[in-house]
Amino acid sequence: MKSLLPLLFVFLIAFSCNNVKEAPALSEQHGGILRINMPYLPKTLFPPGVNDVVASQLVSQIHAGLVKFGASNTAxxxxxxxxxxxxxxxxxxxxxxxxxxxxxxxxxxxxxxxxxxxxxxxxxxxxxxxxxxxxxxxxxxxxxxxxxxxxxxxxxxxxxxxxxxxxxxxxxxxxxxxxxxxxxxxxxxxxxxxxxxxxxxxxxxxxxxNLIGAGSFTATEMPAPGKMMVLKRSENYFLQNNQNKPLPMLDEIHISFTESASKEIINFMNGELDLIIGLSQCEAQGIAEKYIEGLKMKPPKYILNSVPDSNVHLFNLQYPYVKDFYTNSMNYLDLSIVYFNKTDSLVKK
Incomplete structure (x- = not known):
């Protein structure tokens, strides 16, 4: 019986390791708070009930499925x-x-x-x-x-x-x-x-x-009128980026809900948002005309990109310190891989 004790001890350690999630070691690239805006409050974040883009984009941050789309494509x-x-x-x-x-x-x-x-x-x-x-x-x-x-x-x-x-x-x-x-x-x-x-x-x-999922971020409250929605890094998320760094890269995401695109653009230009998602072609053209100097600077003060393979011409506007931000033709949004170039002077400390 004595000889079985060491084996039993090893088994218990192995079983314990398989059922306890250890917090990953973070790098210097980790950290920061991403500030974004959504154009309206979703009615529900219950996955089976979701039938709009904003709800889908929020659900994909706090939940995970068997498989997922690529951040920049539909693979x-x-x-x-x-x-x-x-x-x-x-x-x-x-x-x-x-x-x-x-x-x-x-x-x-x-x-x-x-x-x-x-x-x-x-x-x-x-x-x-x-x-x-x-x-x-x-x-x-x-x-x-x-x-x-x-x-x-x-x-x-x-x-x-x-x-x-x-x-x-x-x-x-x-x-x-x-x-x-x-x-x-x-x-x-x-x-x-x-x-x-x-x-x-x-x-x-x-x-x-229910807001309890297996996604890269956690939420404690449903979006509400006049309130910022805060998503925080999940200690239990299981994926890594292409450099084998544990995801998510950010500490938090702060989400406002402003319907007015013009107000959203003003907030961005005032440094209150880090990026804008899904601008129309008309809105993007207005930005290109009004803020042409900032877009053409080297390095640029702002970056305006079109959404690839989109059926409707949509554009994203961001500060250059925001890295690995993508959207795709499915309106899928993966913010787990986004990180900040912390050497950029515009990054909010």
Whole structure:
């Protein structure tokens, strides 16, 4: 019996290490508060209910899904799932989850510590999209999953006794999703922020007001009229940037909600915002004419860029100290990779 004790001790240490999230070491590039504006207050940040751009962009900061879009394009990248395979019929998707993907810390979890994401969380979250109720606007993204339509129809009267047939938990780190018919866009559907993975404990405690996710930032309050929304770095986020630096790079994001584009531009020029997202062609032209000197300076005082591959001509305006800020044609927004060039004299200390 004595000889088994060292092995038991090693096992307990290994088990403990797999279930405790350690805070990553930060570099000199980390830190800072990004100040941005959104044009309106979203009605909800409950992922299944999201049906507008602002809500989607906020949800993508505080939640994470199996896969994600690239920051500057629509390519699919791993997120909570570290890898996946598609069978020969192109209708069965098997996802393997990361061991280091955790929900953010919150009292809804034991001891207030965010726990590791398991396959049951993925099943629970995808099935939320298969309920027919006022809080779900996105059933169309999962309607091709085998048994999803049946579940959706039955849920109109009562909670179905069984889950969705095509969503199977193989073990804690593996989930299999079977489609009624092949769909080459299915990974793109899963990359949509509305397919965010949520914890059952969080939904039971907060309902559709849940802000507890596995994203790069955390939020404690819903956006409200006249109030700044503050997102803070999640200690539990699991992704790194291209230089293997832990994300997010920023400490906080402060978000105002001003509908007037002209007021937003004034706030930017007064140094109260670090960038402006999604200016129209007319607004961008006005800036180019009025602030041409600042745009043409070397180095420039302001940077005005068009959104690549956008169906509508949109532009982003930013100070040059803001690095790795991108938007794409899907209006997807990933602020986890944004950082400040702290040697720039314009950076707010």
């Amino acid at each position: 699919i990248f791993p997120s909570v799932a570290r890898r996946w395979k598609i069978d020969s019929t192109e209708s069965i998707f098997t996802f393997t989850l990361r061991n280091n993907a955790f929900f953010c810390n919150n009292p809804c979890f034991k001891d207030g510590k965010g726990r590791k994401i398991v396959a049951e969380d993925v099943k629970f979250s995808l099935e939320l999209l298969c309920f027919q109720n006022m809080d779900n606007n996105n059933f169309n993204l999962v309607s091709n999953i085998k048994g999803a339509k049946k579940h959706f129809e039955e849920s109109a009267c009562s909670k179905p006794e069984k889950g969705v047939e095509g969503i199977k938990v193989l073990n804690d780190s593996t989930i299999e999703i079977s489609l009624e018919k092949p769909n080459p866009m299915f990974l793109n559907f899963l990359a949509n922020p509305v397919c965010a993975i949520q914890a059952k404990e969080a939904i039971e405690k907060y309902g559709t007001a």
